[in-house]
Amino acid sequence: MSKQALVFIDGDQGTTGLQINERLRGRTDLQVLTLPAAERKDARRRAEAINAADIALLCLPDAAAREAVALIENPRVRVIDASSAHRTDADWVYGFAELSPEQPGRIASARRVTNPGCYPTGAIALLGPLVKAGLVPPDYPLVINAVSGYSGGGRAQVEQYEGAEAGSAAPFVLYGLGLAHKHPPEIQLHAALRQRPIFIPSYGAFRQGIVLSIALHTRLLPAGASQHALRAALEQHYEAARHVRVLSAQQSLDAARLDPTIHNNTNDMTLGVFGNDAEGHIVLCAVFDNLGKGASGAAVQNLDLLLSGC
Known part of the structure; x- marks a missing residue:
């Protein structure tokens, strides 16, 4: 060349x-x-x-x-x-x-x-290393929720929110309710899942950014698959990654909320593991720019x- x-x-x-x-x-x-x-x-x-x-x-x-x-x-x-x-x-x-x-x-x-795809980037970033490490079973009944900025819908949707009729655009829209979105096969393949996850996308009245979350029950995970173990597996996988960081245990405790816009106009992504040990609940989260890393x-x-x- x-x-x-x-x-x-x-x-x-x-x-x-x-x-x-x-x-x-x-x-x-x-x-x-x-x-x-x-x-x-x-x-x-x-x-x-x-x-x-x-x-x-x-x-x-x-x-x-x-x-x-x-x-x-x-x-x-x-x-x-x-x-x-x-x-x-x-x-x-x-x-x-x-x-x-x-x-x-x-x-x-x-x-x-x-x-x-933008949404699969976050889902695969979270699930891929955990499935490979044996911490999330490949046949786990996964439900993936994600909220994106309206720019994820392309020029027509941007015009709806920024054009002459912007005042009439909905503040929040849940879509893909036929559960036949094009992203699940991509997520299933590249996260090495044995069954298709349920994917529930949405967008809000902000231009760009994504928060994607996946809830897990520890009773359905292998023994030892705790918050700490899942976070450690992600930290090990992304240890040398330039554009992906994993929140530490303390950072996760300190995070009262996640802002989908924190990585706008960058190629960066933040992953987090949150949970309630007493209830046996874990939530995996990814934050990134749908126009950037997505x-x-x-x-x-x-x-x-x-x-x-x-």
């Missing part, structure tokens, strides 16, 4: 694409290629741009992302797909760098990388790993 890598962002005017552009602003190690407005839906021009790039970043709806991949004829083009089109595809490397010690290397050498921040992290592997 040339000293200055050519990066094409397909879908650069969407929420994630705009954020990636902003994060790459001022970089001298790469050149960002975008298409004029009149050419963004021109299949021929998109194909030319994708095949000319060293790395293509796809910030598109699922169907359009699959179409973009089908346009690739140049075998040297590497792809990061920010859609959910390939998140459970065995031919794509899962772009959660903290998944395991080996995952950054897998991403760095990959031709095709699929960015994690989208554009992770995409740029994966881009840097691809560049390091060139």
Whole structure:
């Protein structure tokens, strides 16, 4: 690859694409290629741009992302797909760098990388290490609750809260009540679960940020799976992680509440283990930016790993 890598962002005017552009602003190690407005839906021009790039970043709806991949004829083009089109595809490397010690290397050498979903990032960050350590059974009847900022719904939802009719937007919305959301299969696969978790998403009247929580009953966990044991397993897993930190026991005791916006405009994530030993109740929590570690921040992290592997 040339000293200055050519990066094409397909879908650069969407929420994630705009954020990636902003994060790459001022970089001298790469050149960002975008298409004029009149050419963004021109299949021929998109194909030319994708095949000319060293790395293509796809910030598109699922169907359009699959179409973009089908346009690739140049075998040297590497792809990061920010859609959910390939998140459970065995031919794509899962772009959660903290998944395991080996995952950054897998991403760095990959031709095709699929960015994690925003909510799955938090769920997998919590569950993956605990299932692997044998502290949460892979068949545990999991219920995952998550509240995101309204930007998680894309440009249309942002307009609803920030446009002319902003005053009529709901302060809080629970959705996905048909329990057929696209995220559970991704969470099940990458957290090594044996059954599909129940996932209950929602969004509030704040622009960005996520608090995700998972409640556990200690009576359904293996012997010794205490708050301390779960926290220790997470601390060990993320000991060397740059972007993920685990609250200590004292920090957890001192935390009276969790603010979903604390990591806005960063690629960072905080994990916490809370509980009531007398009642046998534990709550796992993750806080991060749905536009950062949940989208554009992770995409740029994966881009840097691809560049390091060139």
